[in-house]
Amino acid sequence: TEETLVLVKPDGVARGLTGAILARIEAKGYSLVDLRLVEPDRERLEHHYAEHQGKPFYEPLVDFMMSGPAVAIRVAGERVIEGFRSLAGTTDPTTAAPGTIRGDYGRDWGLPVQQNLVHGSDSPESAARELAIWFA
Ligand code: GTP
Ligand code: MG
Secondary structure, three states, X not given: OEEEEEEEOHHHHHOOOXXXXXXXXXXXXXXXXXXXXXXXXXXXXXXXXXXXXXXXOHHHHHHHHOOOOEEEEEEEEOOHHHHHHHHHOOOOOOOOOEOEHHHHHOOOOOOOOOOOOEEEOOOHHHHHHHHHHHOO
């Protein structure tokens, strides 16, 4: 069965939405395999976000991800990579569909990074790479 990395980003933890987000993952029928509260350093985030290096939102993104604790979750299930991305909604929380995590709980705050509550791996290769970074 497939596994993915989910992060509840610092905005989700700070707003007290960790439980609600976990409940949605469980209600969908996926399994929580491992979970930890993390305060990632810059080096770990630079690995995690290597594909975005050089983009205008890269530095604000790394700073935002160091702004407070996050929660890393190893989630398992058939097609969970695709399934969690669907549950999370599209990247921009203003227009993410209602019924998704980002659509129901997120919005634009006028900040240089889209604070969109969660991260989910986008392919089997990303999932393997990211799980190794967060659950070393
Ligand atoms: P993740 O699950 O967090 O990886 O989101 P994603 O796959 O929907 O987005 P992507 O990997 O393209 O970007 C990673 C993160 O960078 C996003 O979740 C946002 O927090 C931020 N981001 C991405 N694109 C933009 C953008 O165009 N503008 C701003 N301000 N932030 C962005
Ligand atoms: Mg991504």
